[in-house]
Amino acid sequence: xxxxxxxxxxxxxxxxxxxxxxxxxxxxxxxxxxxxxxxxxxxxxxxxxxxxxxxxxxxxxxxxxxxxxxxxxxxxxxxxxxxxxxxxxxxxxxxxxxxxxxxxxxxxxxxxxxxxxxxxxxxxxxxxxxxxxxxxxxxxxxxxxxxxxxxxxxxxxxxxxxxxxxxxxxxxxxxxxxxxxxxxxxxxxxxxxxxxxxxxxxxxxxxxxxxxxxxxxxxxxxx
Numbered sequence: 760x761x762x763x764x765x766x767x768x769x770x771x772x773x774x775x776x777x778x779x780x781x782x783x784x785x786x787x788x789x790x791x792x793x794x795x796x797x798x799x800x801x802x803x804x805x806x807x808x809x810x811x812x813x814x815x816x817x818x819x820x821x822x823x824x825x826x827x828x829x830x831x832x833x834x835x836x837x838x839x840x841x842x843x844x845x846x847x848x849x850x851x852x853x854x855x856x857x858x859x860x861x862x863x864x865x866x867x868x869x870x871x872x873x874x875x876x877x878x879x880x881x882x883x884x885x886x887x888x889x890x891x892x893x894x895x896x897x898x899x900x901x902x903x904x905x906x907x908x909x910x911x912x913x914x915x916x917x918x919x920x921x922x923x924x925x926x927x928x929x930x931x932x933x934x935x936x937x938x939x940x941x942x943x944x945x946x947x948x949x950x951x952x953x954x955x956x957x958x959x960x961x962x963x964x965x966x967x968x969x970x971x972x973x974x975x976x977x978x979x980x981x982x
Contacts (some may be wrong), residue, residue: 787878818865821872848885850876881936893928898942900927908949918954922982924974939969 826875847853895907933939946961
């Protein structure tokens with residue numbers, strides 16, 4: 760039933776008109792009601808929804824592994840709920856505090872329903888002793904290039920200029936985390952190219968939107 764739980768989360772992010780994954784008559788009405796709650800609070804996008812905007816029906820789904828459509832309860836079975844796109848880097852950071860907003864959101868009630876968590880680290884270092892940051896960046900860069908420029912790979916090996924690779928791995932920070940790495944790759948001129956060359960990088964003023972351009976290019980040239 761994991762597939763069903765995943766689809767429930769997807770439906771909370773989309774209009775109820777597209778809901779058709781659960782083979783249960785009337786499920787679309789349930790999604791429509793949930794969606795109406797967000798719309799009534801001016802929240803057209805789930806990613807913009809604050810914790811206290813989440814309707815009680817969703818907390819009930821977490822607690823009971825089921826959701827209600829009218830008078831009928833539909834079980835989800837064993838499920839994993841994934842909450843992504845939050846404003847805190849770690850669960851510990853999220854858990855701290857008891858502000859009026861936290862109480863309004865019933866944050867402690869929400870946390871009490873969790874059965875596990877995982878802090879997904881991004882491409883920026885978490886501290887001076889973060890020895891895994893280069894590996895995370897390498898894996899992310901590999902995945903981004905496989906998706907957007909698969910022709911750069913030959914027999915599984917990435918053809919990339921050493922200076923460009925050094926800059927991606929060693930620059931101090933990306934302004935917007937993984938989105939900045941993705942943006943730099945997207946802005947690079949890689950169409951029809953057999954390798955990721957220095958000349959493929961975006962202009963410095965474009966780089967500056969997502970990274971310290973001078974430091975990044977210094978690393979490129981030093982490599």
